[in-house]
Amino acid sequence: MSESGHSQPGMYGPGRRRRRRRGDRDIGPACQNLSGPSRDRDYQPRERRDGSEESPAPLIQKTPIILAKPPGERAKPLQTTAVSGAPVLDKPIMLMKARDDTVKPPTPPEATTQPSGPSKVEREGQRPTQPVYQIQNRGMSASASSAVDPLVGQSKLIPPEKMKHSIKLVDEQMNWCDSAMEYLRDQTDMLVVGVIGLQGTGKSTVMSLLSANAPEEDQRGYVFRAQTQEMKERGGNQSTGIDFFITQERIIFLDTQPVLSPAILDHLINNDRKLPPEYNQPYTYVEMQSLQIASFLFTVCHVVIVVQDWFTDLNLYRFLQTAEMLKPSTPSANHDSTGSSGGEDGAEYYPHIVFLQNKSRREDFCPRNLKDMHMVVDKLMAHSHLKYKGSLSMLDCNIFPGLGQNYMTPEVNMFLLPMQDMDGEDNLTKSGSTLTYPLFSLLPGYKGHPSFSTMISKLRSQILAMPRCQLSHTILTEKNWFHYAARIWDGVKKSSALSEYSRLLG
Numbered sequence: 001m002s003e004s005g006h007s008q009p010g011m012y013g014p015g016r017r018r019r020r021r022r023g024d025r026d027i028g029p030a031c032q033n034l035s036g037p038s039r040d041r042d043y044q045p046r047e048r049r050d051g052s053e054e055s056p057a058p059l060i061q062k063t064p065i066i067l068a069k070p071p072g073e074r075a076k077p078l079q080t081t082a083v084s085g086a087p088v089l090d091k092p093i094m095l096m097k098a099r100d101d102t103v104k105p106p107t108p109p110e111a112t113t114q115p116s117g118p119s120k121v122e123r124e125g126q127r128p129t130q131p132v133y134q135i136q137n138r139g140m141s142a143s144a145s146s147a148v149d150p151l152v153g154q155s156k157l158i159p160p161e162k163m164k165h166s167i168k169l170v171d172e173q174m175n176w177c178d179s180a181m182e183y184l185r186d187q188t189d190m191l192v193v194g195v196i197g198l199q200g201t202g203k204s205t206v207m208s209l210l211s212a213n214a215p216e217e218d219q220r221g222y223v224f225r226a227q228t229q230e231m232k233e234r235g236g237n238q239s240t241g242i243d244f245f246i247t248q249e250r251i252i253f254l255d256t257q258p259v260l261s262p263a264i265l266d267h268l269i270n271n272d273r274k275l276p277p278e279y280n281q282p283y284t285y286v287e288m289q290s291l292q293i294a295s296f297l298f299t300v301c302h303v304v305i306v307v308q309d310w311f312t313d314l315n316l317y318r319f320l321q322t323a324e325m326l327k328p329s330t331p332s333a334n335h336d337s338t339g340s341s342g343g344e345d346g347a348e349y350y351p352h353i354v355f356l357q358n359k360s361r362r363e364d365f366c367p368r369n370l371k372d373m374h375m376v377v378d379k380l381m382a383h384s385h386l387k388y389k390g391s392l393s394m395l396d397c398n399i400f401p402g403l404g405q406n407y408m409t410p411e412v413n414m415f416l417l418p419m420q421d422m423d424g425e426d427n428l429t430k431s432g433s434t435l436t437y438p439l440f441s442l443l444p445g446y447k448g449h450p451s452f453s454t455m456i457s458k459l460r461s462q463i464l465a466m467p468r469c470q471l472s473h474t475i476l477t478e479k480n481w482f483h484y485a486a487r488i489w490d491g492v493k494k495s496s497a498l499s500e501y502s503r504l505l506g
Helices: 013-027 036-042 045-050 131-139 142-147 150-157 179-183 203-211 229-234 262-270 282-300 314-325 367-380 452-464 478-493 496-505
Strands: 064-067 095-098 167-170 191-197 242-246 251-256 303-308 352-360 414-418
Touching (some): 251 282, 262 282, 367 414
Parallel strands (some): 191 303
Antiparallel strands (some): 064 095
């Protein structure tokens, strides 16, 4: 025996000799028959592991691929040592294989029976499957893979569809329509603005300018159809039922037919339309339609705009107080009967109400007259639960720069809009003749108020900044609001209080 094999047996102890004998068993019978010096001289680590005595020179010239054993097998103690008796470092067994898989060394049959040798996947040159991938794949299911569908993810990033014109929420026969559902999203940051007013006050025009149109655009392209000249001459109404429009800023606008409209009453009488069995007189049916719409808006809207074209009609305030009295109560929570998620327990909801004086004259913008109008509205609405003051202020719009904040102490939610047709005209007219002055020919005429475009822009800023109170005892998304509004409308039509009030009228 050579010195490398048995010169220092006590240096490693009996344990090392035992591991050496196991290594000799792994080397194979071909290497065990060799003598000590010749076995050390002819021994090559690659030949011992591959079980081949051919020269690996043509394979080493190519770029090798290093394959490591799986972590589960790395923890096992190594059972191979060098033939010379030197200890082998505790490292995983590495296999060096050329990238060309066409030439494969023959595998001896003895290697397939050894448990400590490389696995079949390693002998074929393939990367073994790591346990960490198996754990991850075991945790994935079919439902989890469908949750990360790229098509579903892209649909969530698509911007909401932009509306180009209004659609019906309640039709002419006072029936609920479901066509608005496709424009709604599952998000809670929304504002609902409704409008009521007498016939011909400009409700549809104001709502179009607040939502998506500009004053310089053609009125025939407004999202809410304005009253045409032919309709004005006939004394008819343009809007019927309730129209729906939602902007890209997620502001829902609800335009309604005129309340207490004589045109609707005239159409009902002259066309011999059959009344519902619970109504005996046409005027009773028209008033109850108006009360149903107003009560509905007081329940589902954050802001309700009351449009007037002159100051003021006392019958309109009586109508508002009647609609407030007949308003359906706020529904309680379905699953939480102990209290509400916001506000006081059992508190009734009341919207913010804004009195808009449309087609105002120059003298209406006088601070003294404006203060008198605020005082009258405050007296008429003193006993109302509607939030009619503290939410909107004309003084904050810098329209009256010389007035202090305490000039109108009972400042109600009132806003004045001038005549829209006066912007392009010269106010320096008298008896049909225009008075021109060379010095001031390039300056705009004095109107006593800002232009209509400026005023409608300030009104829009004030409306969009109104507080968004919680409509019900639970937080509503846009789609939930739609279902909530449908339930409220059905409750309004079947309301026992409205039925009793109708019986008293007639």
